[in-house]
Amino acid sequence: MVIEQFRNQNAKAVYARFREKGRLMPDGLTFVASWVTADLGRCFQVMECDDVTLLQRWVAEWADLVEFEILPVTPGKETAAALA
Secondary structure (H helix, E strand, O other), rough: OOOEEEEHHHHHHHHHHHHHHHHOOOOOOEEEEEEOOOOOEEEEEEEEEOHHHHHHHHHHHHOEEEEEEEEEOOOOHHHHHHOO
C-alpha cells in the first residue's frame, strides 16, 4: 500500500505530469488500484512487485511532487491461513 501526500496540496502538478509521462513505473512494478481523498491532498495506491528497489526507482521519479509512505501488506485471507 502506497500512501502519497501531495506536496503543497498540489494535485494539479501531479496529474499534469501523469498526463504527460504516465506512471513512470519500472518494468516489474504493477499498478493495481488507487483512490484519492476528496480534498485532493492524498492518494492511496495498491502496487505489486517482488523487488523493493522497483518501488524506490518509482518514488524517485515523483519525490519532488509527492511524499511517500510505503506499507507492505498482504491479503487478509492469506494472513488468516498463515495463522491457522
